[in-house]
Amino acid sequence: MSHDDTLYLVDGSSYIYRAYYAIRHLSSPTGHPTNTIYGFTQMLLKLLKEHQPRHVAVVFDVGRETFRTELYPDYKANRAALPDDLRVQMGPIRDLVRAFNIPALELAGFEADDIIGCLAARFSATGGRVVIVTGDKDLMQIVTERVTLLDTMKEKRSAITDVIERFGVEPRLVTDILGLAGDASDNIPGVPGIGEKTAMKLIREYGSLDQLLERASEVKGKNGEKLREFRDQALLSRRLATIRCDVPIQVELEELASQEPDREALNTLFRLYGFTTLIKELTGRSTLSSEGYCTVTAQEELEELVHALERSEEFAIDLETTSLDPRDAEIVGLSFSFRDHQAWYIPVGHTSDAGLQPGQLPRDLVLERLRPQLESPSPTKIGQNIKFDMQVLATNGVSLSGIRFDTMLASYVLNPSRQGHGLDALALEHLGHRMISYAEVTGSGKTQKNFSQVEIETASRYACEDADATWLLHRKFSPLLAENGVEELFHRIEMPLVPILAGMENHGVLLDIRLLADLSRDFSSRMATLEGRIFQLAGTTFNLNSPKQLGEVLFERLQLKTGKKTKGKTGWSTDNEVLSSLAEEHEIARLILDYRGLSKLKSTYSDALPRLVHPRTGRVHTSYNQTVTSTGRLSSSDPNLQNIPIRSDEGRMIRHAFIAPPGHVIISADYSQIELRVLAHLSGDPVFCQAFEHDEDIHTRTASEVFGLFPEMVTAEMRRQAKTINFGIIYGQGSFSLARQLGIARKTAEEFISAYKERHAKAVGFLDDCIRQAEEQGFVTTILGRRLPIADITSTNGNIRAFAQRNAINYPIQGSAADIIKSAMIRVDGRIRSEGLKSRLIMQVHDELVFEVREDELLAMELLVEEEMSRAVELRIPLKVDISHGVNWSEAH
Incomplete structure (x- = not known):
């Protein structure tokens, strides 16, 4: 050595x-x-x-x-x-x-x-x-x-x-x-x-x-x-x-010399354990040949491609754009693939300091020549997050039709618990190919270029690879969907939803900007009043938004007794749970909670929403995500319109700002107690089924059973407790947390749970069966056959296994509710189109659909929505829909 x-x-x-x-x-x-x-x-x-x-x-x-x-x-x-x-x-x-x-x-x-x-x-x-x-x-x-x-x-x-x-x-x-x-x-x-x-x-x-x-x-x-x-x-x-x-x-130094890792072995292990990032970092390599990639720069080449697309049964399409916001994005190029390892890229918007880079066909000419193929139901279209391409084309006057397959959605349906369904990760996992990263093409940080500034030759390789990988993934995923029994769910629910969501997002929601400004001023004034009262009670001024200073005031200066240390033991916890436990006895804690509530409403909604209004449309446009939640539910982002509060007066005022344009009203259609109805259908529980068949108030009935009273004797407080019991026990809530939530003795909570389980033995038995199914198969299923993996159901860690068991109970119910609302969206949209109505679905919020409706279509829409939502999925008990309307969302809810 x-x-x-x-x-x-x-x-x-x-x-x-x-x-x-x-x-x-x-x-x-x-x-x-x-x-x-x-x-x-x-x-x-x-x-x-x-x-x-x-x-x-x-x-x-x-x-x-x-x-x-x-x-x-x-x-x-x-x-x-x-x-x-x-x-x-x-x-x-x-x-x-x-x-x-x-x-x-x-x-x-x-x-x-x-x-x-x-x-x-x-x-x-x-x-x-x-x-x-x-x-x-x-x-x-x-x-x-x-x-x-x-x-x-x-x-x-x-x-x-x-x-x-x-x-x-x-x-x-x-x-x-x-x-x-x-x-x-x-x-x-x-x-x-x-x-x-x-x-x-x-x-x-x-x-x-x-x-x-x-x-x-x-x-x-x-x-x-x-x-x-x-x-x-x-x-x-x-x-x-x-x-x-x-x-x-016995070890010689030569035996310890560093060697290149066995990338194939690492790839196998990383895939086995789900280390997607490590797969890309360590084992990915280029396996797709670029020899079949072509750049279309001449009119004759475009004509050849158009004729080839006409003769194909299906093709993959991918757009390169200047922005990730489809309403601001300009098309830089279009790529296509309809044969393995072959792809074509048409550059139309690459620029340089001197203007457009040479060797490009005019964008309008290309779109007009491709319009018949893009707008025709045949050939069918394949994409990766094809909703984005659909929206960008719509902004450019092209209505993409015949959408049949989205590889991102297919990956999600096959494995909803997978962390991310991006093209790079999917290609690495399923094709063994390391894609050219966006950063490799555009750079990163301060020197990052817009894609329009990328040289055409570099852009073409990148874009063709995207189309090629999308085409190959669709061929790989298609048989897997059938093998896993989710082909029908994919083609009848998830794919038809794509154009509906694209239309909702592009249309957007109208806001009353003046009302939001007034709310912000009101919130500021009330926060200032609360701040003054809090300082008076504290006997000092401090930064109310500093958890450290707040903790010192509450637990050191005022000596409040129920404080707990933060996770790092470096200070006092002042989270809402701590403050809520103090609020009943200490006015200062209640005032701080009020201050925080107003502060969140102001910063998250009344201040933020006006800034998100698009200058061209005058509306706010959210993104609905189909591939985020584990249960199949849609999520909303940028902004999140599914999280706007409804229980407080202030939260309802935010919803007042979601308005209908002149000559229109807002309709809100909300499934009533959808998750309990799903449980009744899946379990066949006779008590639940009878109550829903006779349109009884299920929470009043539960209160009547638990407290041993006639329904007429049930108070509002008893009904509230029964509602907590109904949902809590379904989702695996134990006596300790139920007692805490209801503010009752643990023994009383145990008695509630025992009485409930006795009355609803069939529902409880179904929930137990869900756990057994998860243990035996590793997944549970929904009404429409969606498979929801329960990864940790056999964990040797008791806490982790208990959490997985709760998911095994929750997922079939929540996932089935997601199936139902998605099916309802598809049915309602189909009826609106077939009857030629001008009204539109503009929001989906959990179990609620929100519509912007022309006044002369109000009655027709209320009947249509109630009919289609109530029969979205055939159940053994009726689906009940609560429908109302108003000039804004709050009035309609």
């Missing part, structure tokens, strides 16, 4: 435990715990990237039984058994190390520290250097001029001077200190009554443990007595703490 060579020895146990406790929960798509595997891999990658070792090995413990347990059976006996969710990750971690082509060293009868010590001594003696990667202080005893420690998590190196600073002695005497002080983590006894500080002082004074024990009679007081009494125990403890450097392990 030369002076330039450095051997890195990774303490595997140190990495494993750090990863396990740093990342508390992570699991693979099949439910296998992966938090430690992932954390270990990231730490190993950090080492490899930042230090690029030329020689490296990872060293593991092989078992508890070693020569130390023969010397002292209680060695490490105080350690708890390895947690089940950690034990099952130990083998995969070794597999990953081997896939990195890094030697994984272990030896029965010895600990990893002994192997590390032996190799460090052996290879440093030949003239090289050794870096031990660990956070374990015990390894400081083997530090030399040529052997150092490296804690990659803290970016700290430890040399001889650092050992002396830590223990007060040179490395060879560290075990003497451990012999005296012992080590509680390893159950090394040491000398009772002598701690580390005293041990350091004694060793410095007497030179070594041997000399100290020889002169123990000179040590006065109890320390002297203990040294004389526990002499043999001190020597045993030192022996237990001493790292063996004579381990019989």
